[in-house]
Amino acid sequence: MIEKEPSEVSVGRADFVHQWPASRVVFGPGKISVAVSEAARFGTRFAVIHDPTAQSAADRVASDARGGVRARIGEVAQHVPVQAVTEAVAIVRGARAEVLICIGGGSATGLAKGVARELALPLVAVPTTYAGSEMTSIWGHTEGGKKTTGRAETVRPRTVVYDPELTLDLPPAISVTSGVNAIAHCVEAMYAPESSPMTRVAAAEGIRSMSRALPGILDEPRDVAVRGFALRGAWLSGWSLEVSTTGLHHKLCHILGGLLDLPHSPLHTVLLPYAVAHIAPAAKAETRIVLESLGLTGPVTDAGGLIWERHRLLGAPTSLAEIGMREADVERTIAEASAALADRPLPPRPIGASGLRDVILTAFKGDRPAA
Template sequence: MRPFIHQAAATRVVFGAGSLAHLERELDLLGLRRVLVLSTPGQSTAAQSLQQRLGPRCAGVFGRAVMHVPLGVAIEGVEAARTLRADGTLALGGGSTIGLAKAIALETGLPIVAVPTTYAGSEMTPIHGITDGGIKRTGRDARVLPRTVIYDPELSRDLPVGISVTSGMNAMAHAVEALYASDSTPMTDLMAEEGLRALAGALPVLRQRPRDETARSDALYGAWLCGAVLGQVAMALHHKLCHVLGGSFNLPHAEVHTVVLPQATAFNADAAPQAMARVARALGCSHAAQGLFDLARDNGAPVSLRALGMAEADLDRAADLAAAQPYANPRPVGPAQRDALRELLQRAWDGTRPD
């Protein structure tokens, strides 16, 4: 057995169909009396319904969350929380909304109650990110880890199939990187493989039967595990590339993860054979990177950066940004590997199935 240090995150998880019914109880346990409800513009109706339900326990609604957490939106959110004298935030939605809650928490210390409606997994991590001047900067801070997460599969029942698949692939990326992380442990390995297995089984079912209750529950379970495991290990090449592509080129978050994941996995394959074996086993295939590519392609998700609207002429700048500083990864990455990263990005732009 390899030596390791394992420290679990202190987040309370309430899981199950209809579990949003326990919201008031969970607010009571945290002593929250004036929560600011956060959402994207697209989920404003659901946010307003929560406001009506909570009555005076809701300080107000801030419904302007957008992907990659632009600095200006984060500042507006902080100002709203302070002006409305909120004692916590209630983040209803996916990674964009939860990311905004984290930005507010980082500045104000307000506790977060997260109610995820996608499979992003951000709700289980202490990782925050803000985009400013075309650069997305991330960090870790215990203050941004949600105190309570309510997982209600019924809230994702009407999530469009396309978003369901790309959101699920986004969550799977967390688990894949966790399996080859420099600080992985036997526990994170088990969680990552189980999360991959659950999502790999659920996504094809959701493509055929979008309102399947078991598949929705399995997908949310997988997202919980994948998010939780990312919160306990260091990020590597895949997430670095996605932060560059999303923050600097404003590409859609989940779709970028979907496209990059097979290519980053193939890039690291020879340097992390045990991780690749676990990924393949979870997917029920013989080749990890190909299995991830096929899962996305066969379920209607994009597999190329070209399909996301990225210009091929921007690949050089993306490679420069990704290679600017070395960081932990099974295969060395840094300025000396710039050309290898450029090749990886070309394959991602073309949508080439990994060898």
């Protein structure tokens, strides 16, 4: 059983700052029908950015807009290359668009944020995966093998339309890694020193929602109610990320993603157990809540291993080699991560060069994290 003892998580913290994010959320099956009316609150000339899998939803928006869609971009790339942002900005500017509508996963949202940041246009997001980035003011792009991120109020969507029917065709395997990506946002929100009591409550509920939904998606991929529960978890994960900060897990994902162009949500899935294993000894109370929210029992000191085992049961990848990292990449990745992170004060437990080497090597091999 999970140990019980008093903690700051259970009794609350007396030192925090909490600022409520301003996004409007419209949630429910069939809500794609209101995407245009939500966008029309900010203008009448629309630019739609969508990923290829969201073609039919983008067609629906174009039809509802009755000629209001003046530009449409249907190609996106993971990690948001700077060149893609530059090209999209030129298209949207040339169309004299007043509002951006993005439909799809994190790559579509990321590209739209890049355009919003450059042109200061309002953005309405319609997510079709569980990325959670639609709830944040965080932007990111890659250039020359490096990923750069930041925060800007102009990139946070004014409205987010969550329609679980749009996620029905998301393949179960991708649903799992996308869902674990959302869980990772909540896990880091639990640890972040900037988190408030409200953040921790939302993060724990986000983990519970997603962890209960994922097995159901594997059993019944087209169950709208189960998909809705997963999308609820994604919403809470994005909200939690917005009102906190990222730590070791996300930093490593950004470094490896930018350097090696590894797939985004599988990368988050692989690295999460190893990051938790490193952090757990310094954040036992928070880790206990994470395990309870996942429905896992066992010692907090073995949290990384317990999460790794759960990922295996879900059929998720558990090694960096499995998602495309080559053995020839290992040493340069360790060097890059050490230069960027070693000896940086990453709460709740800093990590040095030897610790980074151990995390990356173990994650490359896919070994169960040690207790």
